[in-house]
Amino acid sequence: MINIVYRLKSPKFFEEAIDETELDGVVVRPTYLSICQADQRYYQGSRPAEVLEAKLPMALVHEGIGEVVHDSSGELESGDNVVMIPNTPTQDDICRANYSYKSKFRGSGFDGFTSDLIKLESDRVVKIPDDFNPYVSSFIELITVAYQGISKFSEIAVTPKDVLGVWGDGNLGFITALLLKVKCPDSRIIVFGKHLENLNLFSFADEICQIHNVPENLVIDHAFECVGSSASQSAVDQIIDLINPQGIISLFGVSEYPVPINTRMILEKGLTVQGNSRSEREDFVGVVETLKQNPQLFEYLEKLVTNICEINTLNDLKEAFDKDYISHFGKTILKWNK
Amino acid sequence: MIFAAILAGGIGSRMGGTDTPKQFLTLGNKPVIIHTIEKFVINEKIDKTIVLIPKNFINHTVNLIKEYIGENGDIIVIEGGETRNDTIMNSISYIEENFGIDDESIILTHDSVRPFVTHRIIEDNISAARKYGACDTVIPATDTIVESVNGRTVESIPVRDYYYQGQTPQSFNIKKLFNLINSLTEEESNILTDACKIFTLKDEDVYLVDGEVTNIKITYPYDLKLANTILEDGHD
Numbered sequence: 001m002i003n004i005v006y007r008l009k010s011p012k013f014f015e016e017a018i019d020e021t022e023l024d025g026v027v028v029r030p031t032y033l034s035i036c037q038a039d040q041r042y043y044q045g046s047r048p049a050e051v052l053e054a055k056l057p058m059a060l061v062h063e064g065i066g067e068v069v070h071d072s073s074g075e076l077e078s079g080d081n082v083v084m085i086p087n088t089p090t091q092d093d094i095c096r097a098n099y100s101y102k103s104k105f106r107g108s109g110f111d112g113f114t115s116d117l118i119k120l121e122s123d124r125v126v127k128i129p130d131d132f133n134p135y136v137s138s139f140i141e142l143i144t145v146a147y148q149g150i151s152k153f154s155e156i157a158v159t160p161k162d163v164l165g166v167w168g169d170g171n172l173g174f175i176t177a178l179l180l181k182v183k184c185p186d187s188r189i190i191v192f193g194k195h196l197e198n199l200n201l202f203s204f205a206d207e208i209c210q211i212h213n214v215p216e217n218l219v220i221d222h223a224f225e226c227v228g229s230s231a232s233q234s235a236v237d238q239i240i241d242l243i244n245p246q247g248i249i250s251l252f253g254v255s256e257y258p259v260p261i262n263t264r265m266i267l268e269k270g271l272t273v274q275g276n277s278r279s280e281r282e283d284f285v286g287v288v289e290t291l292k293q294n295p296q297l298f299e300y301l302e303k304l305v306t307n308i309c310e311i312n313t314l315n316d317l318k319e320a321f322d323k324d325y326i327s328h329f330g331k332t333i334l335k336w337n338k
Numbered sequence: 339m340i341f342a343a344i345l346a347g348g349i350g351s352r353m354g355g356t357d358t359p360k361q362f363l364t365l366g367n368k369p370v371i372i373h374t375i376e377k378f379v380i381n382e383k384i385d386k387t388i389v390l391i392p393k394n395f396i397n398h399t400v401n402l403i404k405e406y407i408g409e410n411g412d413i414i415v416i417e418g419g420e421t422r423n424d425t426i427m428n429s430i431s432y433i434e435e436n437f438g439i440d441d442e443s444i445i446l447t448h449d450s451v452r453p454f455v456t457h458r459i460i461e462d463n464i465s466a467a468r469k470y471g472a473c474d475t476v477i478p479a480t481d482t483i484v485e486s487v488n489g490r491t492v493e494s495i496p497v498r499d500y501y502y503q504g505q506t507p508q509s510f511n512i513k514k515l516f517n518l519i520n521s522l523t524e525e526e527s528n529i530l531t532d533a534c535k536i537f538t539l540k541d542e543d544v545y546l547v548d549g550e551v552t553n554i555k556i557t558y559p560y561d562l563k564l565a566n567t568i569l570e571d572g573h574d
Contacts, residue, residue: 001376002366002569004456004552016552018454018568020366027380029457069457070380078382116456312548338458
């Protein structure tokens, strides 16, 4: 089947491309997509030149939902709403597929979701109920990243989980803190951030704390770093200062630059630093189930919906990226009509 | 019911340099017509896809469908007509005889040589035909349109903003189309080269559906070469 794919050719320049795909697997029509920081870094050209050279042209966007058009296995029906899994394993591996070098990732190693149709293997979609809020559902992928990090943390933490600290008052910090409230209901969740106007949105958290105004004697058992970029350094420093011995530091923030870490104190406190990136099918199934059982989460997550952009032309797509770039908080949702 | 009619009635006299009608030439690794049919067959809203083909190519088309798409009871291959409207009428007659035509039935008529039609365009055609009874897929004209009746001098240069280039699908409420075609005088029939024109001639509204610049028609050898080049580029 011939498919029209809308690719980023060079920073800030999209173009139509024609692709040919086989009709096996599931064919999905994208409906609602969401822009991630990683897409924005390609769009703005802020990735290193050699990375841009190697990866472009490529369709961006790896967060999104769509409607099933055709399923060769017959398991899904036409019109079913599904969330699409961007991680795509090519072979079995001894590690989890979202960390495997044998996996490809949409909008990074190959085309993302900005196309007329998307062909996926049948295990790369998870059905979602029709009554799920489509704007929130469009960034389920981002929620799964937090979900898999929290699941992993729950498996390895040996010390009490009385006080959990989340660093970062952006989208991922919001989602991680919210999921912790559901998955660790007996823990006290403290959110650490820089911007009071953002922190005020974390009304579900037990406490909010500005990073330059931390009360004396405050300690935490485990930490979740959702800051990223060069600010990761001061966040990790502060975490190492406040965390109890044998705590887990879960890192989520992406940085283009190497971040120096105070290893001496990591040794002294016997800390574990756990990296987190991407997610796999079980995380998508887990998030969809969590949202089904906790419908009140939609109300909180809707606060992250900052921009809703209808995409009818490539120029609309460009404007949506520009709008997203100047937004300090929240997600830009693309209602995909192209 | 929703029907698609893939119009491949013509023999592609403009293609030149080859005896094979243009809809059977290879694009990527399949014949053009197979790419086109696939777009309609995967859309489960479409109940039947009727392929209208010159008589001596019917068996060939059936074999190609079997080879590339497999046995599929929803694809029907029948003979096309002399003109485009004859071909459309053949599809309507077939529908009437085999399925009956109710007030809700619609038909999407599409050029077999437009394999780049998108799912979005097809969906928009279904919605517009259901809602309004007739629609045409168009893109805004980019070149200035010049009118010349004698072919030597410019008669007028219309305002470009009001002009669009017609693509396909063109989609209709079948009953409405059937009644309109039957109401045409012989004189009217002779000047009608376009199904939407029947509606406008009878003062019926035809709604616009946004096409795509990529939804090109493979008419000349250059088009096929271009299409294959774009496709190869996509594979890099």
